[in-house]
Amino acid sequence: MSVQTGKQAKGGSFGIKNYYFVGLILREKTFLVLLLLGLMASAMFYQVHSVAMWLGFIFAGYAAVANDSIQTLGTFIVSNSKRPWYVLWAFVALIFIAVVTFSFIHFDGDVTYHRIYNPEIYPDLPQNSMYPQPESFSFVQLVAPLVLLLLTRLRMPVSTTFLLLSCFTIQAKGITDVFSKSLSGYFIAFLLSMLIWVLGYNLISRFFKKRNHSRNWVIAQWITTGTLWGVWLMQDAANIAVYLPRQLSISEFIVFVSLIVAGLGLLMFQRGDKIQHIVSEKKRIDDVRAATLIDLSYAIMLIYKLFISTIPLSTTWVFLGIIGGREIAISIMRKKSGRIHKRHALKLVARDMVLALIGLIISAFLAIGVNPILADELKATMGF
8 A cells, every 4th residue: 555645645646746737727726716707807898898998907907017027126026035025015116106196297197108198199090099098898908918917927028018019009010119129129138238247247256256245235226126117117007007098087097006006015925926937047136236237237228218219118028138148148257157057048048038929929919819900911011
């Protein structure tokens, strides 16, 4: 008679647990139930505009912040893992409120800093936007953020901008312009980060050799993270607000802020959730000094992209460029790294990029599902 181990008794048949998908379903049963409820709610209410609008916003708000937390807040969460979650929550929530309030007041109810609503650039388009709020939502538009949540749960660094905004664009240009800007952002960020870590590697290694660090680094990181988080919101608030009217009323604005602040609290309580693994697996990210340098280079890139164009940008791709360039630079400069470490670094960078491209392909299919005419436009734009 065989003897069951404690692990076998607790988890049921050990043989079944070895199957990846069965194990995944058992581990994620709560999430899958919530996902199913979201799909059912979408099917029931997508034709009721007032309900669908807020339902889509709730899905998009949490999905966007949960997925994109690795970019702006991932290094911050890792390097401040010993601090209470509510302290981190208060910090990011206050910055969020300040940033969107300024946009709401300055741009007459628009909380996206003219990323998806711009009467000067798009005077002839519906709602002065290439991504107008539809008079009636489609089922695909409502479930798009649920797809994003699922991909996030699978630890895929998917572009929120591509996945959500693509479902609202009325022209193929709305996809191709974002792709061009994001691709250039990836390569510029990759080269900038690689340059910083190659040229400064010896100096950085000497100062970072000791685990103990000055308190000034903590202050510098919080300032850098606050700046990065604010600039990111100026770029990506469009992804969260795309389900809402392009100009919000005061009551709509209050609900908008309240729901996102609650979502940020949940995110900080979970310490970044599943997608955080993309950051945590990189070398020495838990060091506040390394985290500060990463956030600083990322903030510089977003500020640069913010002011040269109002076209929405995939900040996910810029972030992947930042951490990818750093990972390659460290593998090149380390004297004891060897070929194994270099191959490992290339594998990480290639994997992240492939997953991001998969997200782009899924986004295009979702956009075509909403507006089949986009398929012909995309083919013509790409020369097919």
